[in-house]
Amino acid sequence: MRVPVRRLLLPLAALCAFAAAGARGDGYDRWWEPGEGRTFPVQLDYPNDQGTLRLLLTGGPLETKGHPFFEPLGPNGRACITCHQPADSMSLSAQTARERWDTTQGEDPLFAASDGSNCPTLPQGDRASHSLLLERGLFRIQLPWPTREWNGKPIVPDFRIEVVRDPNGCNSGPKYGPAAGNLSVYRRPRPLANMKYLLAVGFPFAPKQGYALPLDPDTHKPMSGNLMADNRTGNLRLQMEDASSTHLAFARRLTREQIDRITDFEMRIFAAQQTSNRGGAVDTLGARGGPAKLRDSEPGQLGSIGEPVWSEFAAWEHIPPADAARLKPEELAFRQSVARGAKVFRDKTFLITDSAGINSRIGFGNPVRNSCVFCHNMTQMGNDVAPGQVDLGTTTMPFADPMPDLPLFRITCLKAPHPHYGRVFYTMDPGFGLTSGRCADVGKITLQSMRGLSARAPYFSNGLAKDLRGVVDYYDRRYNIGYTEQEKQDLVNLMSVL
Amino acid sequence: MKTIAALLMLAAPMAAQAQETGSLVRFVACPTYRDADSGRKSGCWLADDRATGRRWDVSLSPYKPDWNFAVLVEGRVTDAKPDACGAPVLDPVRTSRLLDQPCVRHMLPAEGYPGRRYKLQGRYIDPLSVPRAVPPGPYAERTFPVYFEFDNDFLIYQYDDYLLDKAVTWIRAAKPKKLVVTGFAATVPEMVSGQRIAERPEVARERAETIAETLRRLVEVPVEVKWQAGSQPTAEPDADRLPGQSQRRAEIRALF
Numbered sequence: 061m062r063v064p065v066r067r068l069l070l071p072l073a074a075l076c077a078f079a080a081a082g083a084r085g086d087g088y089d090r091w092w093e094p095g096e097g098r099t100f101p102v103q104l105d106y107p108n109d110q111g112t113l114r115l116l117l118t119g120g121p122l123e124t125k126g127h128p129f130f131e132p133l134g135p136n137g138r139a140c141i142t143c144h145q146p147a148d149s150m151s152l153s154a155q156t157a158r159e160r161w162d163t164t165q166g167e168d169p170l171f172a173a174s175d176g177s178n179c180p181t182l183p184q185g186d187r188a189s190h191s192l193l194l195e196r197g198l199f200r201i202q203l204p205w206p207t208r209e210w211n212g213k214p215i216v217p218d219f220r221i222e223v224v225r226d227p228n229g230c231n232s233g234p235k236y237g238p239a240a241g242n243l244s245v246y247r248r249p250r251p252l253a254n255m256k257y258l259l260a261v262g263f264p265f266a267p268k269q270g271y272a273l274p275l276d277p278d279t280h281k282p283m284s285g286n287l288m289a290d291n292r293t294g295n296l297r298l299q300m301e302d303a304s305s306t307h308l309a310f311a312r313r314l315t316r317e318q319i320d321r322i323t324d325f326e327m328r329i330f331a332a333q334q335t336s337n338r339g340g341a342v343d344t345l346g347a348r349g350g351p352a353k354l355r356d357s358e359p360g361q362l363g364s365i366g367e368p369v370w371s372e373f374a375a376w377e378h379i380p381p382a383d384a385a386r387l388k389p390e391e392l393a394f395r396q397s398v399a400r401g402a403k404v405f406r407d408k409t410f411l412i413t414d415s416a417g418i419n420s421r422i423g424f425g426n427p428v429r430n431s432c433v434f435c436h437n438m439t440q441m442g443n444d445v446a447p448g449q450v451d452l453g454t455t456t457m458p459f460a461d462p463m464p465d466l467p468l469f470r471i472t473c474l475k476a477p478h479p480h481y482g483r484v485f486y487t488m489d490p491g492f493g494l495t496s497g498r499c500a501d502v503g504k505i506t507l508q509s510m511r512g513l514s515a516r517a518p519y520f521s522n523g524l525a526k527d528l529r530g531v532v533d534y535y536d537r538r539y540n541i542g543y544t545e546q547e548k549q550d551l552v553n554l555m556s557v558l
Numbered sequence: 559m560k561t562i563a564a565l566l567m568l569a570a571p572m573a574a575q576a577q578e579t580g581s582l583v584r585f586v587a588c589p590t591y592r593d594a595d596s597g598r599k600s601g602c603w604l605a606d607d608r609a610t611g612r613r614w615d616v617s618l619s620p621y622k623p624d625w626n627f628a629v630l631v632e633g634r635v636t637d638a639k640p641d642a643c644g645a646p647v648l649d650p651v652r653t654s655r656l657l658d659q660p661c662v663r664h665m666l667p668a669e670g671y672p673g674r675r676y677k678l679q680g681r682y683i684d685p686l687s688v689p690r691a692v693p694p695g696p697y698a699e700r701t702f703p704v705y706f707e708f709d710n711d712f713l714i715y716q717y718d719d720y721l722l723d724k725a726v727t728w729i730r731a732a733k734p735k736k737l738v739v740t741g742f743a744a745t746v747p748e749m750v751s752g753q754r755i756a757e758r759p760e761v762a763r764e765r766a767e768t769i770a771e772t773l774r775r776l777v778e779v780p781v782e783v784k785w786q787a788g789s790q791p792t793a794e795p796d797a798d799r800l801p802g803q804s805q806r807r808a809e810i811r812a813l814f
Contacts, residue, residue: 261686262685262686262687263683263685263686263719264683264686264719264723264726264776265683265713265715265719265722265772267713267715267719270711270712270713270768271713271768271771271772271775272722272771272772272773272775272776273775274775275775282775358687360685360687361685362685364678365678365685407597409595409597409598411593411601414626419624420624421712422712422715423619423620423621423622423707423712423714423715424599424622424715425591425601425603425622425623425624426622426623426624426625426626427591427601427625427665428599428601428622429593429595429597429598429599429600429601430598430599431598434598476657477657479624479626479657480626
């Protein structure tokens with residue numbers, strides 16, 4: 061058997077990367093290799109630029125040898141763990157992707173041509189062919205067009221898609237693009253942790269869609285609608301089947317046992333920032349940050365009628381003088397900033413305009429005055445208790461920032477015009493519109509969890525914000541909020557400890 | 559007899575367009591947003607009736623305007639002081655978005671008006687974690703109406719979800735053999751603010767199918783769908799004494 065020279069060089073390169081790792085405390089155990097057979101402990105800490113992320117696994121340690129989440133199932137050498145790394149809060153940061161490229165010279169299965177490169181037609185040995193993953197943390201998601209329901213039933217869309225810009229070649233040519241029956245968009249992997257919250261159902265209705273919640277095809281119970289960016293799969297089984305057949309290139313169907321074992325792991329894992337480099341442990345002096353609170357709380361609670369969102373840090377609003385005296389001045393200032401950030405998140409209102417899912421079709425009004433918790437309303441998590449398909453404009457003109465390395469599509473509504481964009485408009489990712497087939501849903505992206513953010517930059521589904529300040533700045537521009545510099549820093553500090 | 563009297567009472571004030579307390583006003587206007595700020599959802603919606611030159615506070619509508627489109631305003635005059643938003647208050651009131659009539663968006667500053675501090679009240683549902691009280695029997699054939707905005711089949715948040723939640727709670731307890739959902743549309747043209755307005759006949763079917771699909775997701779009872787154009791006003795209390803609202807409805811009839 062001929063072994064490529066590059067493969068033989070990998071261990072040496074990995075050793076060099078270990079030596080150079082530095083601030084993130086990287087080592088061999090930071091990257092979880094598919095099939096390596098490690099034991100997943102009940103508690104696992106990973107340093108990041110802001111402090112330490114902690115993962116808690118309920119029910120005791122897990123032997124990962126032979127476990128379908130950790131074993132490569134398909135021929136490309138990837139496993140679920142490849143793109144859902146514990147150190148990255150069960151997602152994958154662009155920084156980790158870059159480190160992996162440097163460590164393996166691009167040989168890691170992470171960079172599989174099918175979706176770990178900008179397009180399979182590009183020269184795979186070139187770093188530039190993987191720029192979207194390396195710079196923005198994006199994977200290529202190829203979806204059928206026209207769209208189909210989860211059971212393969214076709215949907216007749218009420219809009220037409222034309223490709224305006226195709227910088228990577230995966231939306232044109234004989235194999236790719238709407239003319240070939242598919243569409244490629246580029247998205248961040250969503251974190252597979254704290255799943256009981258993402259699956260929780262708070263109310264029986266989907267107010268943004270104007271129906272009762274759709275039913276799980278397996279259990280016939282209502283589905284939360286909060287799993288995937290475009291809500292194309294509503295339960296974990298469907299999500300696994302989607303991911304295994306695409307990202308893992310697994311040609312067969314997952315067995316019931318494999319689905320059950322992956323589900324078991326995903327429901328047991330909780331992740332959140334545990335310590336801050338600047339503020340210390342986030343569950344001290346009365347604060348209740350960190351993953352233990354997440355593990356022990358009831359999911360699906362609406363902050364406005366129960367425990368307010370991010371009230372975990374309320375005790376830091378008024379730290380008693382005796383306690384304050386035991387902190388370094390910069391630690392005290394940081395904790396006070398986090399507490400202020402939580403209040404800004406809840407209480408600073410602004411006018412939300414022209415955002416489908418908020419201003420239409422639901423009748424809150426356009427505009428409507430509210431704060432971040434209007435949508436980020438679930439206690440402890442900051443995702444939406446109702447299915448969270450909302451158009452913030454992150455992917456759609458004119459609100460999206462220029463991202464010339466992403467494709468651009470012209471959308472033409474064939475029935476009613478889009479309530480905010482009109483008959484014809486432009487998007488880099490139609491989002492939920494690709495699932496529902498409805499023009500009014502184009503640009504909507506499902507809100508996600510706000511936990512473990514420090515471990516998994518960049519942010520938004522298309523990696524628009526390279527850091528937490530970028531998130532705040534985007535909202536400030538989009539809704540003309542007028543945050544003060546102090547408020548911006550307080551929000552960044554808050555998000556850094558979630 | 560009581561129903562006829564109620565219907566007469568509903569219809570009578572409309573023609574006169576009197577402005578006394580309780581009278582009905584109905585007009586089409588471009589809405590104005592007043593950026594009052596007493597916290598979340600506290601802004602004001604105002605609308606000017608071109609025929610009378612009067613400005614009304616229409617903020618209490620459960621389905622609020624979009625400043626890019628005209629609204630059909632239907633409401634009853636109150637004697638409330640205009641101190642929240644700077645205009646006399648319509649309550650109850652509905653503001654249906656007319657998406658084929660674009661407007662220039664217009665926002666007024668607060669100008670000292672506080673708006674209304676948001677309170678969770680009226681027609682809202684509890685989370686699923688709160689058990690619903692079982693409605694007492696005996697159970698017999700019964701009809702539950704739900705209501706819509708003009709030419710629209712969208713379930714109105716904190717209105718239709720409340721009505722449906724009540725209906726579903728009763729249906730789960732009563733266990734009828736079948737549900738018949740009938741959608742209605744107000745298709746007879748009327749002149750409002752110099753415009754001839756009428757709902758599309760097909761919205762009756764859209765309403766019926768929306769409610770039927772929602773019921774199929776909530777109860778395990780066979781659902782049959784019907785629809786009917788040219789609907790007439792009713793005196794059902796949840797239409798809030800607004801004839802137009804009562805016409806734009808779907809009815810869920812539980813059969814045993």
